Amino acid sequence: MREYNLNIAGYNIRLESYDDGPELVPDERFHLNIIPRSDYDVRIRVHHGIFRPGEDSERLFVAPYLVEIKGYKLSRCENFWSVYKENGDMLLTTNFPESISNKRATLKFSLTLREWDLYLENAGFETDPLEYPLDGLILYYLTAIKADIMIHASGVYYGGKGYLFSGISGKGKTTMSKLWDNVGAQVIHDDRLIIRNTDGVYRMYNTPVNRNDGPREAPLTKIFFIEHGSENELYPLREASAVSYVVANSIQHNYSPDMIARFLGSVSMMCSKVPIATLSFRPDRSIIEYLLRNE
Amino acid sequence: MIDLDSVVSHSPDIVTRKTGNEYVLVPLANNIADMNRLFTLNESGAFIWELIDGEKNIREIVERFTEEFDIESETATRDVLAFMENMSNYLIIRL
Numbered sequence: 001m002r003e004y005n006l007n008i009a010g011y012n013i014r015l016e017s018y019d020d021g022p023e024l025v026p027d028e029r030f031h032l033n034i035i036p037r038s039d040y041d042v043r044i045r046v047h048h049g050i051f052r053p054g055e056d057s058e059r060l061f062v063a064p065y066l067v068e069i070k071g072y073k074l075s076r077c078e079n080f081w082s083v084y085k086e087n088g089d090m091l092l093t094t095n096f097p098e099s100i101s102n103k104r105a106t107l108k109f110s111l112t113l114r115e116w117d118l119y120l121e122n123a124g125f126e127t128d129p130l131e132y133p134l135d136g137l138i139l140y141y142l143t144a145i146k147a148d149i150m151i152h153a154s155g156v157y158y159g160g161k162g163y164l165f166s167g168i169s170g171k172g173k174t175t176m177s178k179l180w181d182n183v184g185a186q187v188i189h190d191d192r193l194i195i196r197n198t199d200g201v202y203r204m205y206n207t208p209v210n211r212n213d214g215p216r217e218a219p220l221t222k223i224f225f226i227e228h229g230s231e232n233e234l235y236p237l238r239e240a241s242a243v244s245y246v247v248a249n250s251i252q253h254n255y256s257p258d259m260i261a262r263f264l265g266s267v268s269m270m271c272s273k274v275p276i277a278t279l280s281f282r283p284d285r286s287i288i289e290y291l292l293r294n295e
Numbered sequence: 296m297i298d299l300d301s302v303v304s305h306s307p308d309i310v311t312r313k314t315g316n317e318y319v320l321v322p323l324a325n326n327i328a329d330m331n332r333l334f335t336l337n338e339s340g341a342f343i344w345e346l347i348d349g350e351k352n353i354r355e356i357v358e359r360f361t362e363e364f365d366i367e368s369e370t371a372t373r374d375v376l377a378f379m380e381n382m383s384n385y386l387i388i389r390l
Contacts, residue, residue: 060326061327238315239314239315239316239317240314240315240317240319240336240337241317241335242314243312243319244319244333247319247321247330247333248330248331248333252328252330254327254328255326255327256326257310257323257326260310260321260323260328261310261312264310264312264319264321265312267312268312268314268319271314
């Protein structure tokens with residue numbers, strides 16, 4: 001197809017391809033996110049072609065390609081994707097490590113305008129315009145524009161309350177979501193969530209970065225920073241401690257003081273509204289009883 | 296070498312956020328946030344931080360700290376100097 005809209009975390013993303021672009025074939029994990037609309041929060045026009053940062057561009061950020069093996073991060077490529085600033089525009093260039101062709105992309109975007117352009121090299125006649133890593137990166141910049149928060153976390157909705165469990169890999173996010181799933185909770189996601197503030201109410205949203213569940217969301221009632229333990233114990237966090245935990249577990253590629261200040265402001269505001277605690281937990285049903293008892 | 300006559304100022308490579316009576320400090324490296332090196336300041340640390348302005352020397356800050364927290368001068372001096380040493384070692388403040 002030549003155009004479609006996606007609802008991801010409440011963001012309405014429109015993708016269009018004209019004569020100079022490929023046929024758009026969204027990956028199966030996005031199928032439940034396609035919505036019958038033509039308005040948008042951001043429109044991405046997809047083109048065949050080469051677009052390189054100019055000599056006057058300023059490189060702001062470069063990310064290596066890391067793979068994780070048994071908890072160790074190994075670098076396989078020093079230049080995976082990069083962000084540049086050029087004449088008021090932002091440019092994001094990337095390779096596609098999971099693609100068998102030598103596909104490359106440049107996304108020309110703005111933090112203030114809604115019209116973006118995606119240039120694809122060696123994409124073939126048809127392609128998924130949101131192939132990894134573009135999916136997560138586009139979502140990340142949308143969170144930055146909207147002052148939202150993207151965080152490593154699992155989230156569940158149970159008894160009218162939404163609980164978010166955050167921590168780095170291995171701390172128990174997936175374990176926790178499975179425990180809640182076993183008692184009938186709705187699992188919003190088990191790895192990555194977007195937190196948004198709409199009219200003063202915080203909600204958490206899933207992302208189709210790794211899963212194909214379709215859009216899920218729930219009100220955000222409490223946040224826990226988790227780790228495995230021999231006993232179930234929670235300790236409330238406040239003020240600077242709460243903010244620092246959220247910041248340390250959030251996904252961010254902030255490359256300017258203004259972006260960082262804006263991000264800290266969002267986190268600080270959320271921490272003043274949503275209760276936050278550290279949680280040591282036994283990986284069994286007792287943690288659910290413990291949390292419900294401590295409501 | 297930091298002493299009571301030293302005048303210190305905030306590093307320009309820090310983004311700060313006050314939350315309640317505390318602070319979160321995020322150091323920058325080449326304009327990029329180093330989220331692995333966040334600092335938090337409790338109420339007394341926040342009080343000292345707000346007195347650092349590139350004009351007062353540490354002796355003046357100690358005097359203000361002593362009054363505010365109603366503690367002995369010797370204790371205040373030790374605490375403030377230790378704070379300044381730490382912040383300087385992490386490049387959060389500079390002479």
